[in-house]
Amino acid sequence: MILKAVLFDLDGTLLDTAADFTTVLNTLLQQHGRPTVDYHRVRQTVSDGARAVVSMGFEQDIESPGFDTLLQSFLDAYAQHLAVGTTLFPGMAEQLTEIENRGMQWGIVTNKPARFTEPLLEALELKQRCATAICPDHVSNRKPHPEPIYLACQQLGVHPRNAIYLGDHRRDIDAGRNAGMPTVACRYGYIHDGDNIEDWGADYILSHAADLTPLMDQLTTLETTTQP
Template sequence: MLKTILFDLDGTLLDTAADFTRVLNGMLAEHNLPARQYSEVRTQVSNGARAVVELGFGITPEHPDFQARLEAFLDRYADNLADETSLFEGMDTVLAEIEQRGQQWGIVTNKPSRFTLPLLEQIGLAERCAVAICPDHVTHRKPHAEPILLACSQLNSAVSEGIYIGDHLRDIESGRNAGMATIACRYGYIAEDENIEDWQADHIVDSAQDLGTLLTRLSA
């Protein structure tokens, strides 16, 4: 019985890459550095803000300017969380179908609550989302099992009653570590050299529409 459906956030449920790209390029322009293409930034979003800053400025976290630029990036992003962010095409239908079946859905993300919770409010998902687990809610972030196990505990749901959906290897590893079935999303923020088949997810989908079809079948 599929009772609980858990999503990764960036690159799985929400398409946030345009806002990351806009904030980064605004900063790069102020430093007289060339803008980065959306396609470049997109592949780094699931790796977090550090990876985006490293891509844009071409510096590693050991660089003396890195921390200041990271903090500036995060502050700007916090002020403009949802200017261009939206659900992936077809995802609202997926969520509506989940709710119509009486299942609960939630989010397990490595995006800090400072950004996740206001973003869900601005996108209009806060009241619909049954749980949102962020790295500051746990001791160990994904790919550790703890975030998924905490979500299940808060939802009073057994791991065997759930499935976890993500667009990064660590999502699949986290699900596997928790003993939960997994779905890998080929439409997400995946690097060109990444082979999603190697992740050994239980299922792979190419679009939100495919995800909806799969979840309907698994819920029958």
């Protein structure tokens, strides 16, 4: 393969957003006279989305009466608390610079709505550097459907075979595989206890964000050795 682009899932892969989710959830729980939950439990749930976070915190099924009201309160509060404790994962800033220095593009494919994704990237000064950011608002089908991956590739002007997709959830790996794109599972992300990422079928696994540079080197070596 000729590597031309790197695509990232957002929460749990590119950005460590769990601290802000924890703060917002616990504030809402306290307002309702409920006990707070610890950071670790929230961290494990973030990649499943806001519904899962609220359901876990309030111990309510998403179909239960009043759940939608709680969810809306959570989302409204989160919109005001997007980038207080959120950061790039350790080592990720250097990886983005390395990608750019190699003359490649990088982008995001996320199930996080644009309402939150775009101002978050702006606040972290990543919006202008990110070549594409595909959210559910931009497609008819969310991950694990390949449509968001295809749209990102279309906007980048690359074939799925010439990019890699990094994610911390099985749906990310499924989305990449469904699009015919090499996939990378991120062990450093929001992995559930007992969830074995070796079972996801990813082409590669990273234990730390800094491992991305050696992987790009490896893929470049493969590219060179397989050329006629």
